[in-house]
Amino acid sequence: MAMQYPASRRFMAHVSNIEAIPTEDDKPFTVPIPDDSFETYQLDPPPYSVETTKRQLKQVYQDMTTIRRLELTADKLYKERKVRGFCHLSTGQEAVAVGIEHAITPDDKLITAYRAHGFTLMRGGTVRSILGELLGRRDGIGHGKGGSVHMYRKNFFGGNGIVGANVPLGAGIAFAQQYGETQKVTVNLYGDGAANQGQVHETYNLAKLWELPVLFGCENNKYGMGTSVERASAMTEYYKHGYYIPGLRINAMDVLAVMSAVRYGKQYILSGRGPLLYEFQTYRFAGHSVSDPGTAYRTKEEVQAERANDPIINYREKLIDWGVFTEDEAKAMDKDVRAFVDREAQEAENMPAPETSLDVLFEDTYVRGSEPPQRRGRTVDESYYRG
Incomplete structure (x- = not known):
């Protein structure tokens, strides 16, 4: 469903001369964004252009194709019954994770809900460690214990399975940033299915009261499980749900629009003007999870x-139109990505399973090195003593 905006909300793009794209990979230039990419709420629009380089544009393409191939591989492994439990894919939504990551720095924080494979990859996880986690392997990113949802990296706080529960956690991360991390922001993401929860609106209130450096982002893929946004929400303009927090709706099927919006949002927040609420309008091509055909x-x-x-x-x-790469070069990149992900998948399948011992079972309940000598079970007789 394409976004339809009233004429008063449309802005002309700052169109750059695309014919002036430099031959050098690292020389900056500007590319335009369509003038229907944004709709604002108590906020001036972001720039309708992005300064970038040919190297970055190619990397963005590689990142999106890698996530797509990763998700298709996860789907295949699930259908082969090698992946068990829940498995939530982001096919169709790749521009959100990639656009955000190319607009922030590794020192910024990010937290999201359960459709998190692409974010994990962009935050520094490897294809091998993500697939290994799905397969329940010891060398998976969560040692095979977290599965599809619970994946973490430095400055990436998951992957959270309880709908909406990560939003107050993200506000807490932003609250901590006010003490010594003044040039960093927290990107706090959730789905349209969580957007009407009480804890989400309570978090908006505290974030605005305390002017937290947080960018709330509703990833609106049009359906919460099998329920359309029209059936679930009396007001589907989620970027206005913050009331006293300025908002922006973004055509998140365009990675460059996401990049421009998030760069702009980060600078807005760092200027001391408080939080923002973004709605990333996107669409999931697959079902809610791999077990959902998405057709009912x-x-x-x-x-x-x-x-x-x-x-x-x-x-x-x-x-291709801009001359950043040729069609043959794009096909070669696609082939390389496919071969790379296939190799990583094979390595993940060859990873050992976790040892079936109590040491492994209770590992990481506490910060390593701070474990007490015993872990209490259901009864005194079931207490486990560390060897």
């Missing part, structure tokens, strides 16, 4: 129409 609550025609707005295909066409 939406039509094939709808999914086909959304696939015509594929963020990777559209971005690829832009780069």
